[in-house]
Amino acid sequence: MRRDPASEVPDFDGLWDRIAADVVSNHRAEATLWNGRIDYLPADREQSVRGQATADGRLLLSRPLVVEPLRRLYAEGPRALSDPKFAQVCWRGIKTAAHEFGHLTAPADWTLADRIRDLDREEQDPAEEGFIEALTQVEMPGLVDRVLPAELAGPLARGVAAGPEPLLPSYPGWTSAVGMFSAELAAEFEELRAIDVLRAGARESASRRPEALARLIIDQTRLPELVQDPRRKAALRTDLGRALADGFASLGDLPTARTAGRQRGQEIAAGAIEKVRTGEQFFAQMADFGGLVFDRGIAPVAGPTQGASGNDQTKPGGRPADRLPRGKDEPGGRG
Incomplete structure (x- = not known):
């Protein structure tokens, strides 16, 4: 999939196509649901949100937070990156696009209807955002080298490293x-x-x-x-x-x-x-014991829930061994 020429956001010499392809490759994904459109976020959200992958397969980017800094980077070249703060803004802009493209990676047989159904699951947000952001953070240095011209990639990385504070991940x-x-x-x-x-x-x-x-x-x-x-x-x-x-x-x-x-x-x-x-x-x-197959009521799906004495196996603190913490009120949760 390539950027739709009718997109509102300018092309920047094929930057978005390279980011999209790199994300699919690095995620080891089978496909992308990106429809080729990259447009601007609505004006009432562009100062508070950097990007969004929409249910219909578009990418929406903030004009002031993402697109304009990258426009300046391409217009002025490496000298613009002498300002570490500006370098960090550009880095965040590229990371935003990579993160949002990550939301659109999919199995080969997946459709936009499948994606829309999944988007309705709010309980999936921590895993959805957490895994995509964590992987994007890890991949960013290599991605920048691959998607930017050499005369920009090196100075950008050095400018970010010289920044006053380290860049924190989203979420x-x-x-x-x-x-x-x-x-x-x-x-x-x-x-x-x-x-x-x-x-x-x-x-x-x-x-x-x-x-x-x-x-x-x-x-x-x-x-x-x-x-x-x-x-x-x-x-x-x-x-x-x-x-x-x-x-x-x-x-x-x-x-x-x-x-x-x-x-x-x-x-x-x-x-x-x-x-x-x-x-x-x-x-x-x-x-x-010779591969005996016990009745389902005796042989648990993922291992025994009871020891030989019949008592529940527990960790210190009384939590059953095969349970995961579900909330802050359980042992080991947030205090």
């Missing part, structure tokens, strides 16, 4: 939670990289994200070889996916709280890890 609480979640999984599973977790969460649509993350986690364990029944495999993914969805939905109250976000991201990862490790142990024991 810092959600982004911190996702970053910690990804780092914890990478630390637990030797062959899993944090960037792989970010990509899996960023490229998927809201309704498919939880199970995609569940599949990624389960594939790092022995569960695929221990569990042969296709229905039980599907149940494992669904169960873990539901727990992940609930965990990220519980972040809705802290879009800007970075410290609390990191803590909650760590808790979501810990809950997921405990689920699959408990499942591994349970199904390995089944294999040791």
Whole structure:
């Protein structure tokens, strides 16, 4: 897909096409729902919002916060970047476009109708915004090198580094939670990289994200070889996916709280890890007993909920081992 010449926002020598293509590539996405249009945000929102991906596949950008700084950058060249504050404004403008294009990545068979249905799920906002922003933050240095002319890319990076303060991500609480979640999984599973977790969460649509993350986690364990029944495999993914969805939905109250976000991201990862490790142990024991297939009421979907004594397995503080924190009133939540 290429920029529609009828777009309100100028082309800047193919900048938007390059950003769109780079986002699809870096997300490892199959397709984009971008319809080629890039227009301006309404005047009553252009000072408070930098960008938006619309339900009909357009990109809307703020004229004063995104487009005009980039127009000046292309007009004046590297000398404009001698001002670190202006360099940071340009960096944010490019990041805004990349972030919004990220909202439009999709599976090959996805349609705008599918996207509109997903946009109605407010509980998905923390994961949607968090994964896309976290991945965009990581990819920005390379993206800038690839989408800008060499005479602008280097000076822009140096100007940003010389800025008076580091650039913070959008939705810092959600982004911190996702970053910690990804780092914890990478630390637990030797062959899993944090960037792989970010990509899996960023490229998927809201309704498919939880199970995609569940599949990624389960594939790092022995569960695929221990569990042969296709229905039980599907149940494992669904169960873990539901727990992940609930965990990220519980972040809705802290879009800007970075410290609390990191803590909650760590808790979501810990809950997921405990689920699959408990499942591994349970199904390995089944294999040791000759691969007996127990009744569903006895053999839990994702590992045992009771020990040999019949007591619930709990973590310190009394929380069931296979649950994720759902809100600030539960142990480990925000105080």
